[in-house]
Amino acid sequence: MIKERRYLVLEDGTVYEGYPFGAQKAAEGELVFNTAMTGAQEIITDLSYTDQIITFSYPLIGNTGVNIEDNESLKATARGVVVREACTDPSNFRTTETLDTFLKRHDIPGISGIDTRSITRKLRNGGVMKAVITDEAYHEDLIELLQHSSFRTDQVKRASTKNPYISTGTGPRVVLIDYGKKENIVRQLNALDCDVTVVPHDTTADEIIQMRPDGIMLSNGPGDPADIPGQVKTVKALLGIPLFGICLGHQILGIACGASTYKMKFGHRGSNHPVKNLATGKIEITSQNHGFSIDGASLVGTGLEVTHLALNDRTIEGLRHTEYPAFSVQFHPEAGAGPHDSEYLFDEFVKLMKQKEANHA
Template sequence: MKEKRYLVLEDGTVYEGYPFGANRASEGELVFNTSMTGVQEVITDLSYTDQIITFTYPLIGNTGMNIEDSESFNPQARGVVVREACTDPSNFRTTETLDAFLKRHDIPGISGIDTRSITKKLRSGGVMKAVITDETYHEDLIELLQNSTFRTDQVKRASTKTPYISTGPGPRVVLIDYGKKENIVRQLNSYGCDVTVVPHDTTADEIRQMRPDGVMLSNGPGDPANIPDQIKTVKALFGIPLFGICMGHQLLGLACGAKTYKMKFGHRGSNHPVKNLSTGKIEITSQNHGFSIDPDTLPGTGLEVTHRALNDDTVEGMRHTEYPAFSVQYHPEAGAGPHDPGYLFNEFIELMNIKEANHA
């Protein structure tokens, strides 16, 4: 007989499955991701801090895990839910199984779950709190979930604690780390940028003293409205070329006076279509966010919408009409995902070159 493990939702729903990964209980916000590939990148994305990830694709881990594709060294996801967890991966780069990877990072998993049912539930009712447990009595757990609240310091926990440099011969970029994906650094380096990664609470004065050619505002977990000091910092950096991704996109909007709201179930996957309003082209994008810019609050902020999601018409990109600043809600660095939006790094380089030319 296989041991049993349970996924208990705050609405009282209980799913019965089988344990893998870390041998412990874990509570988090239950979300779903529609990616068919890039499992390692998803699990190690720090934007999933305090969340339990449900993969909609039925077989997870069939290409195994490796030493190169992680987006962070210390993933903060609270759990992984799958229909089937592959125990015998096949890929020449594989160094360990999904089960071993999760055990090493102390993340519990549960398999044998009807992930379609969870996805339908979250799409209709919205994301909700859940717990992965081996306990067979669930009434007390349901009550605890209904009365519990999550911490609001996700960015502080996800961010680097000390600055570090990833060298390159080109423009000097300061990357503010709100819970960045490592592929942002890799992409900037591939364009020749000399990157200094700084903690989330680095002040605008400290950043200006580094004399950057541009500042990158990274992705990150949680509600952007919970970090008001960082909003003030972004506002104080206007004038320097700015490029915001995901959380950085939301912080740019908040710094200009726009508002954000929590989405019903968010965008999480690597196949989301986005329309570039200036070219009319459709980009297939990688996304992971649960908050969005409220378009009704954009008038008077100096921001104009540059990209829209085709699925729900949400704001996916913005540009400031006065300052050299722009942002996108999706992930142009992919990791994992399509490379359609890679041109945005070129636009950032061009902004920095224009700034240099104006100061020459």
């Protein structure tokens, strides 16, 4: 019987009482919710969650345990995990540890026994907000601190690789700019025989051009795209080389072409988001994790056209440049975890690179 108590304190003064698991520490972050039913390990190791506390709306998390193969990064950077029930006895032939021990290894606190439906409704109605996971029963000072605190703006710097490295292949040479990438992006490119060089977020355009890439991948990542003007400038200088942007990379490409972004009320986080492909008319079920979106009104004069739309709120989910060989999507075609409806986009990227090469032959 768990006797200890742990608390989730929100900046609006709401306090949830639950039970501790994971790391024994307090943690402050931006409270968000994810509606996925599976893939908790991949979600927690997605570096796009840097500085965020993840609330899982699905009631049972960790029932399939954790294994070494499914991590999307070596070190998870989420601030905390909130669940209704954390399974302590997982059952899966690939399991090597429980969610509890996994979070302890990554120094991430968790809280269970929480009505996550209540949190989800609160965030949908009022928007994401700051919160803290704590074992302290006194909350008034914490609420005041939350209301007056602000978060760091260097998430991409902390999430990105510090040194370039290569994941070899025999096909097109791709430079993957790492803003906080998911490992499955590299896996998908390698599956298509791409030779991938992963470079830090602050690699200059000249350094990338000297690598003579056939194409450039702009990865997903955390934070506000307005906080990284240097990366936007780099991408602007790379227009002309085949480009494929995912999530934050999609936003960076948009800003580099003259568009602007805005912070969404509660964002899109889950693996069941319907998106319409405007070229085919087909509906794709997608994995998503973002809190910012391209402003459609800002596309005039940018050379960008919309290729995909979210069916739930009509926000922009895909862009293509009408002059340069560049396209991007707000969702995660590499999944990990999630549906595979949009994997064809990697094939399109390879075709774009080969077409560019053929035109210069």
